[in-house]
Structures are given as C-alpha cells and as structure tokens.
Amino acid sequence: MYAQELLFDTPIWLMLTLTITALGLIATAISRQDKRLKWAGIVLLVITITLGITSRLVETDAKKVDRATRALLNAVLARDGPSMKEVMDARCALGPLNREQIIDLAKRSAEDLELMGVHLDSLDFTKQGPLVIVCTMQVTSHQKGGLGGMTETMPTTWEMRWVKAGDGWKLQVVKPLKLFNQNGAMIDQYIASHYLSRSILPPAI
Numbered sequence: 065m066y067a068q069e070l071l072f073d074t075p076i077w078l079m080l081t082l083t084i085t086a087l088g089l090i091a092t093a094i095s096r097q098d099k100r101l102k103w104a105g106i107v108l109l110v111i112t113i114t115l116g117i118t119s120r121l122v123e124t125d126a127k128k129v130d131r132a133t134r135a136l137l138n139a140v141l142a143r144d145g146p147s148m149k150e151v152m153d154a155r156c157a158l159g160p161l162n163r164e165q166i167i168d169l170a171k172r173s174a175e176d177l178e179l180m181g182v183h184l185d186s187l188d189f190t191k192q193g194p195l196v197i198v199c200t201m202q203v204t205s206h207q208k209g210g211l212g213g214m215t216e217t218m219p220t221t222w223e224m225r226w227v228k229a230g231d232g233w234k235l236q237v238v239k240p241l242k243l244f245n246q247n248g249a250m251i252d253q254y255i256a257s258h259y260l261s262r263s264i265l266p267p268a269i
Contacts, residue, residue: 199226
C-alpha cells in the first residue's frame with residue numbers, strides 16, 4: 065500500500081489495532097500509575113482519531129475509482145448510456161469491442177435479462193504506478209427469468225484497468241474473468257462470435 069493510501073485511506077484493521085493498543089496502554093498506565101505510559105497511550109489514541117477523520121475527509125485515487133465503479137454499475141442498471149460513457153476512456157475496450165459497442169451491449173443485455181439490481185460484492189485494487197489502477201471486481205446481478213417469474217442471481221468476476229484523467233479516473237479496459245463456469249477467454253469468444261457476427265452492435269469507429 066502506498067503511503068498516501070495508508071495515511072488518507074487507513075485500513076479498518078489498522079485503525080482497530082491502533083485503538084486497542086492505545087486503550088491497552090492507557091489501562092496499564094492507570095493500573096501502574098505510570099504517567100509517561102498514560103501519555104503515550106493518549107497520544108496514540110489522538111493519532112488514531114486523526115487518521116480516522118483524515119480518511120473520511122480526503123478522497124484518494126482508490127476511493128475515486130471505487131466511486132467511478134459504482135457509478136458505472138448504477139448506469140448499467142439504469143440503461144443510461146451517457147453516464148456509462150462519462151466514466152469510460154475514449155479507448156475503452158472489452159475484447160474486440162470499443163467504447164460505443166460496450167455501451168450498446170450493456171444496455172441491450174440489461175434489457176434482455178430484465179436486470180433489476182446489481183450488488184458489488186468486492187473490489188480489490190492494485191496500483192501500477194501513479195497513472196494506472198487495476199481492480200478485480202466481483203458482482204452479483206439480479207434479474208427476472210426464474211421459474212414463475214422469480215428473480216435469478218448471476219455472480220460474475222471482472223478485471224478493470226483505470227487510467228488517470230485529470231483529477232479523476234477513466235475506465236480503459238474491461239476483462240471478464242468468470243461467468244458461471246466460463247472463463248474470460250470463452251466469454252470474449254462468445255462476444256466476438258455471437259454479437260459482432262450478428263451485427264447488432266454499431267461498427268467500430
């Protein structure tokens with residue numbers, strides 16, 4: 065983890081560790097009547113509280129990517145093409161598809177599946193220098209189509225490459241990793257053969 069993320073996006077486990085340590089020092093100092101140890105515990109507790117406040121007030125690159133990812137999922141759910149485009153880089157690609165084709169595919173798939181909800185299960189970040197963040201996203205979608213009109217769930221795993229764009233981040237590459245028992249290569253092949261061959265997507269620009 066970079067120093068900036070450690071300072072401005074402090075992990076919960078670290079916050080808990082520091083808090084427990086500080087309270088432990090204060091409790092021990094009181095029982096021993098050790099003023100020096102007591103002040104050490106108080107100082108550590110103040111530092112922990114400051115880190116917590118700072119983490120909430122400062123938006124790191126990871127937080128910006130997290131927000132953009134959630135905005136993208138909400139846009140797909142709403143079939144909102146302009147909002148999808150807003151978080152995508154002009155060179156955004158999904159296998160053989162370009163940005164306009166990805167947006168069209170997302171809107172058509174949401175309609176065909178009668179998409180009702182999207183839940184972000186997990187989002188893991190890997191920062192590759194100051195200009196690139198690669199994240200692995202696990203998502204569960206909820207759509208109609210089950211027996212008797214019941215809702216079906218579909219777990220999927222994706223890899224997304226985000227690039228720095230001004231003060232924000234734009235999605236540059238989307239890569240499917242898992243859909244049911246299909247891996248990413250099989251999904252890419254399906255997209256190329258099933259969608260592009262049927263010419264239901266706009267041509268590459």
